[in-house]
Amino acid sequence: MSRKSSVEWVKWFWSDRSGNFAVATGAAISVLVLAGGFAINIAQLTLTKSNLQQALDSAVTSTARDLTTHKIDPEDADAMVSAFLQANGIRGFAQADRVTLDRVEVDRSTRMVTAHASVVLDLAFPVFRSSTTRRIAVESAALYSDKRIEVAMMLDVTGSMAGQKIKDLKKAAKGAVSTFLTGQDPDDPRVRVAIVPYADSVNVGALANTVNVETGYTTDEPPAIDSARSASSSFRPDTCATERKGRYQFSDASPWKAMPSRDYRLQFCPGAQLSPLTADKARLDNRIDSFSADGATAGHIGIQWTWYMLSREWKDFLPTGSAPARASDDKTAKFAILMTDGEFNTAFAGVGRWEQPRTQQQTRSRNHAERLCEEMKKDGIEIFTVGFMLKESAARQVMAKCASTDDASSKHYFEAGSGAELDAAFQAIAANIERLAIVK
Numbered sequence: 001m002s003r004k005s006s007v008e009w010v011k012w013f014w015s016d017r018s019g020n021f022a023v024a025t026g027a028a029i030s031v032l033v034l035a036g037g038f039a040i041n042i043a044q045l046t047l048t049k050s051n052l053q054q055a056l057d058s059a060v061t062s063t064a065r066d067l068t069t070h071k072i073d074p075e076d077a078d079a080m081v082s083a084f085l086q087a088n089g090i091r092g093f094a095q096a097d098r099v100t101l102d103r104v105e106v107d108r109s110t111r112m113v114t115a116h117a118s119v120v121l122d123l124a125f126p127v128f129r130s131s132t133t134r135r136i137a138v139e140s141a142a143l144y145s146d147k148r149i150e151v152a153m154m155l156d157v158t159g160s161m162a163g164q165k166i167k168d169l170k171k172a173a174k175g176a177v178s179t180f181l182t183g184q185d186p187d188d189p190r191v192r193v194a195i196v197p198y199a200d201s202v203n204v205g206a207l208a209n210t211v212n213v214e215t216g217y218t219t220d221e222p223p224a225i226d227s228a229r230s231a232s233s234s235f236r237p238d239t240c241a242t243e244r245k246g247r248y249q250f251s252d253a254s255p256w257k258a259m260p261s262r263d264y265r266l267q268f269c270p271g272a273q274l275s276p277l278t279a280d281k282a283r284l285d286n287r288i289d290s291f292s293a294d295g296a297t298a299g300h301i302g303i304q305w306t307w308y309m310l311s312r313e314w315k316d317f318l319p320t321g322s323a324p325a326r327a328s329d330d331k332t333a334k335f336a337i338l339m340t341d342g343e344f345n346t347a348f349a350g351v352g353r354w355e356q357p358r359t360q361q362q363t364r365s366r367n368h369a370e371r372l373c374e375e376m377k378k379d380g381i382e383i384f385t386v387g388f389m390l391k392e393s394a395a396r397q398v399m400a401k402c403a404s405t406d407d408a409s410s411k412h413y414f415e416a417g418s419g420a421e422l423d424a425a426f427q428a429i430a431a432n433i434e435r436l437a438i439v440k
Contacts (some may be wrong), residue, residue, distance in 0.1 A: 119135070207317060208240075248400075384404070
């Protein structure tokens with residue numbers, strides 16, 4: 001028997017009238033149609049579940065945020081989730097779909113909002129005698145917090161910040177203040193912010209009544225405030241303060257124990273004054289707008305006064321409404337944001353009679369800064385640091401060392417090479433602080 005060529009086999013296959021091919025073709029088409037129908041259903045189900053999950057996530061997250069900021073009470077959570085879900089669900093699903101909020105739970109012990117929702121979907125391609133609908137269920141959860149937040153921002157207003165850099169700082173700092181404070185109840189704020197601009201020293205404004213005018217040098221220790229003597233009776237040329245000296249140099253001790261110093265060798269007092277903890281956004285914005293760039297970089301003095309703004313030990317000397325909570329208060333989270341554009345270089349404590357305090361004390365200022373940061377962390381304050389256009393490796397080192405330890409989802413040391421990156425760093429820190437206040 002002669003062998004058929006491949007071409008002859010094809011011709012024979014197509015000319016066969018036995019019916020086998022027609023049957024096979026019909027079966028194949030049925031399988032293809034069925035497979036296509038299943039594919040359409042799977043795509044429809046997948047898209048619907050994704051839309052429902054996104055809608056429920058948005059509803060639960062928004063409700064948790066409102067619980068956190070005290071806009072609603074836990075008893076209102078069910079209604080809020082339902083309202084958000086319906087608003088998002090109408091846009092996310094076909095008109096015939098039925099969206100149901102099955103249940104909402106608020107666990108006050110774990111501070112967790114959990115919601116379950118479902119949708120009944122009309123299938124685009126019902127298969128044989130199977131149901132023409134499918135029920136899709138999803139679950140979402142989010143943490144909320146009843147903690148209050150205190151944030152102190154140390155901001156560099158030294159001479160190297162002149163020009164565009166000080167403009168970038170003002171924009172980024174005001175943006176952070178807005179993120180922290182917008183949407184609060186002004187009569188019962190959850191978040192308060194302090195601002196500490198610094199250069200050679202810190203202008204403490206009205207708090208100068210706690211600053212001693214000192215004529216000594218090295219480790220001369222200022223006296224305590226007592227009934228027989230107050231700082232307000234002492235002569236001072238300005239309202240600026242340098243670092244505290246003596247046994248309380250690296251502590252947040254109250255001025256009742258020892259007043260901070262105003263070293264007689266101080267050459268420059270920045271015009272921008274600090275602002276103690278407040279939820280008054282306009283006041284903080286005005287203070288930031290007053291920034292001008294001049295002076296040397298005594299970063300450790302800025303760190304010291306940042307700590308004081310968060311310390312309960314200073315409550316007797318701060319304005320009404322600015323007193324910090326106790327460090328041991330588990331309903332309050334405390335955070336410091338330290339920012340610089342260069343190496344710390346100015347110090348007064350421990351500097352001898354014939355030494356130059358200004359711009360020639362890099363090692364001393366850096367060591368003092370790192371020591372103060374360690375003491376702040378021991379006091380329960382979480383520290384974020386930002387280096388803005390840093391060039392010196394020593395500056396990067398002190399910022400990295402001062403920052404609290406990173407965890408799986410929170411970065412604490414940031415470097416910004418532009419105004420946009422500085423703004424982004426402050427916003428990232430604000431987001432991290434909000435998250436940490438919830439989970440810790």
